[in-house]
Amino acid sequence: MKTVSLTSKNQVTLPAAQVRQAHLKKGTKFTSRWDGKAFILEPEQPLEEMLAEIHAEMRPFIKKPLSDAELQAALHDWPKK
Amino acid sequence: MTGLKNNLTTVDANVLLRLFLNDELIQAKKATVWLARQPASTVLVTDSVLVEVLFQLESKRAYGIERANFMPRLGRALSATAWLLHPVTLEALRIFAATKLDYVDCLLAAMQASGDVSAVATFDKGLQKQLGEAALL
Numbered sequence A: 001m002k003t004v005s006l007t008s009k010n011q012v013t014l015p016a017a018q019v020r021q022a023h024l025k026k027g028t029k030f031t032s033r034w035d036g037k038a039f040i041l042e043p044e045q046p047l048e049e050m051l052a053e054i055h056a057e058m059r060p061f062i063k064k065p066l067s068d069a070e071l072q073a074a075l076h077d078w079p080k081k
Numbered sequence B: 001m002t003g004l005k006n007n008l009t010t011v012d013a014n015v016l017l018r019l020f021l022n023d024e025l026i027q028a029k030k031a032t033v034w035l036a037r038q039p040a041s042t043v044l045v046t047d048s049v050l051v052e053v054l055f056q057l058e059s060k061r062a063y064g065i066e067r068a069n070f071m072p073r074l075g076r077a078l079s080a081t082a083w084l085l086h087p088v089t090l091e092a093l094r095i096f097a098a099t100k101l102d103y104v105d106c107l108l109a110a111m112q113a114s115g116d117v118s119a120v121a122t123f124d125k126g127l128q129k130q131l132g133e134a135a136l137l
Helices: A016-021 A047-061 A068-077 B013-021 B025-036 B047-058 B067-077 B087-098 B103-113 B125-134
Strands: A030-034 A039-043
Touching (some): A047 B013, A068 B013, B047 B067, B047 B087, B047 B103, B087 B103, B103 B125
Antiparallel strands (some): A030 A039
């Protein structure tokens, strides 16, 4: 555990060793929350990475991909079940 | 559309579906690259678009995917920082995932749950059950 200080601009510096340990890169964004006792910083998953995981999980459920024409027709056709 | 910030954009159902399902690679990639460039909370996801998206995901004439199979993942996709969803929309999505109600009914239940309205007049048995004493008629 390391001690860090809060600056007048509400900034803290993450300990370098912990940044390396977490494999964080410059520009990484975090979501921050206060749970009443501790601040929790969670690195955000890059969008492309998150969507790739979702696409892989959804693939088995897509029986038939829709072409552009089919999707447009479905969207213009609804709400016929 | 008064009251909305002019730096907001919004998204059509076809873009949301391609982003989520990746069943048309070129459109999905284009949409992903676009979304990744949007600042946090600047892409409004409207309820009218969600009505279409959720209907097409479940409809046998389109994707025909079970709600339980897509809702957890759609919720995750909608957690991307660029999206902006109204709290009532988030509550409606939560109800949609937990029930068999259609999304419009979920929106009505969410409006009631969020305190926007005190009650809903409906003949729909499923919605009446969801609303409990807040169902009129």
